[in-house]
Amino acid sequence: MAERYSAKDLSVLEGLDAVRKRPGMYIGTTDSQGLMHCLWEILDNSVDEALAGACTRIVVTLHRDGSIEVADNGRGIPVDVEPKTGLTGVEVVLTKLHAGAKFGNASYNAAGGLHGVGSSVVNALSSRLDVEVDRDGVTHHMAFHQGHPGSYDDSDPTRPSPDSPFHRTRKNRPTPLDVLGKVGRRTTGTRIRYWADPEIFNETARFSYQQLIDRVRQTTFLVPGLTIVVIDEQIQETGDDSLDEMREVDSSDDPVTERDDGDVEDGGKTSPDDSDDDERPRSDDDADPRDSRTDAAPAAARTADHRRVETFQHTGGVRDFVDFLSTGEPVSDIWHISGRDTYREETQSVGSNGELTAQEVTRECGVDIAMRWTNGYDTTIRSFVNVVETPGGGMHVDGFLQAVARQVRKAVEANARRLKVNLRDSAVRVERDDILAGLVAVVTVRIAEPQFQGQTKDVLGTAPVRPIVSAITDQQFGEMIFGSRRGYKEQSARVLDKIVGEMHARIQARRTKEVTRRKNALESASMPSKLSDCQPGNDDIAELFIVEGDSALGTAKAARNSRFQALLPIRGKILNVQKASVSQMLSNKECSAIIQVVGAGSGPGFDIDQARYHKIIMMTDADVDGAHIRILLLTLFYRYMRGLIEDGRVYAAVPPLHRIALSGKRKGEFLYTYSDDELAGKLTDLRSRGIDFNDDIQRYKGLGEMDADQLADTTMDPRTRMLRRIRMEDARAASGVFDLLMGDNVPPRKQFIIDNADDFDRSNIDT
Structure with a gap:
């Protein structure tokens, strides 16, 4: 008889427990890729503040204890109470899936994190997470253990640890924010420090410093003027004076007491008045009222003993990005395409009662593209939506390539006599691969609430973006490739020559295909x-x-x-x-x-x-x-x-360089070495072991100096030879x-x- 199956056999996972149970659904994998994905989620939130015009500086610190901290001088996570849940904005953002300010249109017109799960997922997959928010003249703080809010008893507050005793807030009760000290009235920002949970990430998970640097560099290309500082405390280098402007938190001796239920109670702090704001240390940025926020930074970065520090800032945008990606001799200058247009989209809007209603809204799509041709053959196309890279491309890339191919074919037909192209030959037609050879391009669009395929955001699926990108590229690129725009006639001629040359080479290669097929x-x-x-x-x-x-x-x-x-x-x-x-x-x-x-x-x-x-x-x-x-x-x-x-x-x-002939009791035996250093070591070893050998050591000047037996034993016989496999782990x-x-x-x-x-x-x- 089959076992009885009833409702008691069903499991209901609450809150962030589902994330810990199935982390792959949210970060892809639990190896190195997933580990880095957690950092991208936190970093992208700070970058979104920059896209909104509210942040000018981000600091990423890799602490000695393996934790990572991301600090920005944006507006700061809201600290007031969200009416529906009764929780502070900080607790909502970090503990509730699909919660945030990016589901509407008011706070973020273009953002990377749009599913509302990024910060809360990182929190769920961290053994500890601390958040500090500067708002309203004070620094607010909250701590979490595996996604659950509460408080830690750190023996040394300057060295927080996930191993410290943790007091979890009682279930279904809000967690008040601690107040750590005062800051200036105009000082705002967010600092998140987290420790990845070893219970979640497998043994192969390794943090990649180079991936971080590459991501930071590309972000500063995409957000001109944004400064991102990376501090690695595990490597000692000289200090960086640019960090001297980091904000300092006012110390306070006011007591903070803890109630039995784990809630934290303010021990009598008073809100700072405007005079406190006037007395705080000023940085040069305060001279500009649009940039009155002081630079945010991790506490460890405010000391004089700085570790490896790398600062990134670019002002040229995607033009600089293409210049950075280009290799080889340029065939053209960097061509820039930009524009805006609107489209209508039906979306679900969250009403005041929390219910979803369908409505049609007008979206704006900003297009920013830079491109150039080089004399190489490889194609480099990097695509982004807001600041999120889309390695799988999507609608924006499709629209760009469609327009470029259409205009190039028109230009080739218009210049067929100069290019010596026989238009009556059906085989003579410019293909996309001919156009892409040597092309370096960065394609970016900025839209509100883009539709990605999955949480990892590899492909853009917002269909109206394609005709917008195609139309803007058609008009501006068409003027460039036809040489009608001033200064482009000579460049367009060189580009067309290269593309037609690729076409002829492809046709010739196709004609020799039968020669290069497999022979039996x-x-x-x-x-x-x-x-x-x-x-x-x-x-x-x-x-x-x-x-x-x-x-x-x-x-x-x-x-x-x-x-x-x-x-x-x-x-x-x-x-x-x-x-x-x-x-x-x-x-x-x-x-x-x-x-x-x-x-x-x-x-x-x-x-x-x-x-x-x-x-x-x-x-x-x-x-x-x-x-x-x-x-x-x-x-x-x-x-x-x-x-x-x-x-x-x-x-x-791997043929040998030397042959050592043994003598005495081992006469007739031979040893082979593959470098001068190995030879010296082998001879020393033989002498120490009392093994005799001939002083006349044979050195092979080439393969032809070996006899057949020697070549077989050392280089060709699978039983005794040594081969070195050629690997390619990173194609780029x-x-x-x-x-x-x-x-x-x-x-x-x-x-x-x-x-x-x-x-x-x-x-x-x-x-």
Whole structure:
């Protein structure tokens, strides 16, 4: 008989318990990504204050104890009582899901945090959270443990800890705000410090300082004039005088008593009068009445012993952002597109009685886009709604690309004779990929209550934004690409030349697609004559060795296992495809042979499922020239067969540099070393153990100096060899490295070599 199932088997999670039970629903994951997402939620709230014109400075402090504090000089979370719940605004914001000022139109016209769950979710997933609010001439304070309000008994108030005794407020009772001291009447701001709960985040969760810096930098690009300071107390560096202007909280000896139910009672504090405001220390900002708030900062940042401090502020907006993202030689200047328009949208409005009613409202959409073309081939498009990045794009990106493609095609048709484009050839048509090659763009829109797909806000779904962005881009970009706007004629000609060049290269690549397709055993006769292929039927284990030079090829033929190991020799250093066009690459014998032998195509048409080999192994000499050949090969794989690297199929063979012949009782045995340092250490070890060896130590100048047995044992036999897999964990960073090391711009490469010469680590080669 089945077990009885009744209402008593149902569970009802109240308040923030649902967040702790299913954190992935709110922050995506409980690893490093979720850990960083919590910080973005708190930081975005402060940035929203800046977007509203109420905040000029934000300070993010990474404390020694692992806690994080975000401070701003915005308006401060409301401290008065919210009528419906009977709780202060602070407690509502930090304990109630879907609560906040961003569901209406009055307080935030454009904001990043719109679901009303950000701060409360961070609170729920923190072992401790403290909030301080400067309003009405005093500093208000409230503390939380795993989302529940109450108070802590810290033995040292200057060093709060989540391990301190906690007194939870009685259930269904409001928690009064503590008053910590007085501030000036015009001083406002919010400081939130939280400790991520180890019970929630798994062991792999790690905080990324670089992600924080990248996020802060991009935010200051998107909010011109906003200053964001990042303080890392775990790294000692020189002090920063800019922090001397941080506000100081007036000390007070007035007693604060605690009632048995956990509520806190003010021990007789009086509100400061206007004379207190006049007597507070003034900063330079007070001279401007629009910026009368003093700078907010964590308490630890007000001491003279500052830690690592990085300050970010940009005034050029998205123009500066595109300039920062650009690599390589520019084909055009930075083109700027901006405008505004309105649209109608039906939304649910919260009435005075708390009920939702449908109404149609007029929204304003602000568009701000910067773009330029460079001589590279990669595309960099960063998109944002307000200040929230949308890596998945959405309606704003679709509208932008649609308009750019339409205007470029019109311009190509209008200039067909100069560009030598045959419009009667149906195959000759500019595709979006031709336009995107080398394009760097930042697309931003500012709208009220945007519709995102999910809490992580990866894609914008507000449909009316697309035609607005498209219309504004159509009009302004059209004037630029046709050269009718003053100063754009020469630039537009260069851009069109590049796009048409990409189109011709794509068409030529398509025509060679049959040559680069996968070859089976029956087609092996059409392969390059210098290929020594392996036996068919071993696709799951087949290996292609790209061998440097014909001399090494002879030895490798005798050393390989022809059942599954193929050999393709190359002559020295191949073409640097980072500097060459697609047509130049395809016309190069070595590059075209490699693409043909791999058999999976190249560029956008690359299909890893068609690859003839499971592993691609670069086998070059263990010297500087060998390393140079490997980087040239890697550049070819990265630019035109990137899927091989992403799938972990590209390897570098690791041949030895020395062979030590043992003597005495161990005569006939050999040891191999791979660097001079390893050789010295190995010889010292042999002497200390009393093992005899021949003083005539063989040093290999190249692969050709090995005999077949030696090459097989050290470099080719899967049972004894050592391979180094080429990895690519960050595609954007990898693209920057290839452009720096292999591109046309020499001065940055020279400076990189100078800056990193002292820290060179040979073990990092090919990793």
